[in-house]
Amino acid sequence: MIKIKRALISVSDKRHVLELAKVLTQLNIEILSTGGTAKLIRDEGYAVIEVSEYTKFPEMLNGRVKTLHPIIYGGILAVRDNHEHVQTMEKHNIPEIDLVVVNLYPFEETIKNPNCTLEEAIENIDIGGPTMVRAAAKNYKSVAILTNPSDYSLLTEQLIKNNGMLEEDLLFTLSKKAFLHTAHYDAAISAYLNNNVTEDFPETMIQVMHKSLDMRYGENPHQKAAFYKEQNIKESSLSNFTQIQGKELSFNNLNDSDNAWECVKNFVDPTCVIVKHANPCGVCSSESIDKAYLGAFTTDPTSAFGGIIAFNKSIDAITASSIIKQFVEVIIAPEFSPEALKIFKTKENVRLLRVPIGSTKDSLDFKKIGGGWLVQSEDSYDININKCEVVSKKKPTEKQLIDMAFAWKIAQYVKSNAIVFCRNSQTIGVGAGQMSRIDSTKIAAIKAQHAGLSIKGSVVASDAFFPFRDGVDELASHGAQCVIQPGGSMRDQEVIDAADEHGLVMLFTKIRHFKH
Known part of the structure; x- marks a missing residue:
């Protein structure tokens, strides 16, 4: 066990800090602190020494430099049973610091503001805090490190129980938590700068996620699962x-x-x-x-x-x-x-x-494969139905254009091969996830029949082009009147000719919506 004689407290999140200061004071543990934290502790009536008074060096650069001083880091990093370290400490009159209580500038809270500028985000990148945390965590056999207010009671209970001493098991546990804390903090900064500021895919991508809740189970009851939120998500x-x-x-x-x-x-x-x-x-x-x-x-x-x-x-x-x-x-x-x-x-x-309503989408889409991730920009392309190319001899009515725009929006969210029959802004039959576009058409027709709905006179959206005319022949056999599709097949003319033979309207969007 180690004896706690001196503590340094410098926190952005000030929850429970006064309860901690109370216990430290009761155990005659000297408290060092910075700026607002020191004021809070002092105003409560507890003795505290400001870091600037302790180092004999003032805070400077609008608070950017507070704790970056040898008397602070020497007191944290010195190995207590290392003779050379002890001699150096004595030579330079550096007291030991046995407990470091630090949490960092609220970077993630800052970037949640949609109006946050790059300059504001950078100003909320902590420098001295992570350095103190890592120093204390590295020297965990001699120094306790607290980064989360929820752990304060864990530490104070053991301090009271052991008359101001802490056990090594707890010190190691707190050290691991501390490194996770700084790793998460640095990852949040990196993710923000690379994913939000740069336009291209970075060479190294970091995603910061917080566990939001444990799921009842995964895709199947024998699988475990949890839900994690990304940082800075769209409203x-x-x-x-x-x-x-x-x-x-x-x-x-x-x-x-x-x-x-x-x-x-x-x-x-x-x-x-x-x-x-x-x-x-x-x-x-x-x-x-x-x-x-x-x-x-x-x-x-x-x-x-x-x-x-x-x-x-x-x-x-x-x-x-x-x-x-x-x-x-x-x-x-x-x-x-x-x-x-x-x-x-x-x-x-x-x-x-x-859920708050809005049209915003995430900037990136992720798909997990064995040993890696496929990353792409979101499928957020929207068409102007009036600017789509009418490739058939027959021209669409205004009502048909409205229904085709409706069907096209839905096809984007149906797994490929997607076929969506619609009429009067209502789906009539949906065929999804088939290896053949003809099979998707047949399934959509069967579903319409089972629901007692008629496909005759409907419009159809296909998420990708028809590679052969047989897909159009199948649609026409069920009474469809209009087809909206990307086009781009080597046999586009064959497909257009089929549409004309059946008297169909056909529009090319020139954009595909595969969904796998």
């Missing part, structure tokens, strides 16, 4: 959810919820998106949110069972009364009316997530 990201009621969230709940939320954010009119197994199975825009829900549900009632439902407007009592008749896993909305909440309380297991 309208799903990660900013507030769970109002319901059971614990599972891995699949959040994975599906993200696709539903990202899709519904793209619409201005009252819109509902129902997702099942990461694919939209029903989407509808209407004049009211309750009609939007009924339209989305009508697309595929079978798949909607146990689905994720997302809305871009507040949920009212009428909509809640309709939803509660079905089995649903998660409901997401920017707000819930008090009447709607009362209705949902009758099904207490239903998970309600409130």
Whole structure:
């Protein structure tokens, strides 16, 4: 065990610091401190020596230089049983510092402000703090290091129990926590500068994530899982959810919820998106949110069972009364009316997530593969339907253009090969995740048939080009009238000719929306 005789306290987060100072004072441990921390301790009536008085050197450069002095770092880094170190300490009159209590400038809190400038972020990069933390953690056999206010009671309990002494097991535990603290801090700075300031992909990429909650399980019950938040997330990201009621969230709940939320954010009119197994199975825009829900549900009632439902407007009592008749896993909305909440309380297991609405997307998309990550910019390209190329002889009506724009937005969130039939701003059939685009078309048609919906006269969106005319032949056989697709196939003319033979309208977006 080591005896604690002198402590240095310099904290940005001042929670519980007075309770700590009280115990240190009771045990006759001398307290050194800086600036605002020293004032706080002194105002409470505890004896404290300011670092500038201790080093005989004033703080300078607007507080950038406070603790960077040999009398501080010598007192922290000296190995107590090293004869040479002891002699050096005596020669230069450097007292030992046995306890260092430091947490760092609030860099992450600063960059959360969307108006934070690069200069403000840099000014909140701590220099002396991390140096003291690392010095104390390196010399853990002689020095205790505290970086988290939640650990203060752990230390004070042992100090009281051992009459001012600490055990080596605790010292080593605190050291490991300290190195994690500085590693996280440096990673946050690096991630901000590389990911937010530079435009290109950096040679080395660091992502800082905080565990937000433990999941019930992973994709399957035998898998463990947790949810981590990135730093500085966009306000309208799903990660900013507030769970109002319901059971614990599972891995699949959040994975599906993200696709539903990202899709519904793209619409201005009252819109509902129902997702099942990461694919939209029903989407509808209407004049009211309750009609939007009924339209989305009508697309595929079978798949909607146990689905994720997302809305871009507040949920009212009428909509809640309709939803509660079905089995649903998660409901997401920017707000819930008090009447709607009362209705949902009758099904207490239903998970309600409130998320701020907005159109912003994350700047980067990550996909894990064995031993690495695939990193790409987000698929945020939006088309102007009126500037798409009409390649067919038949020209679209204004109503058809509106429906094609609607279908195209949904196709972006359907796994490839994606085929989406729509009419009157409502999905009629969705085919997803097939190896063949023809198979996706057939599945979408079957789903429409099972739901009692007619594809005749509908518009179709395809997330990628048709490599052969057979895909268009299949669409036409089900009565589709319009096709919106990227184009770009070697056989584009063959595909266009097929559209003309069937009397179809065909638009080229010249942008692809693969989703894997």
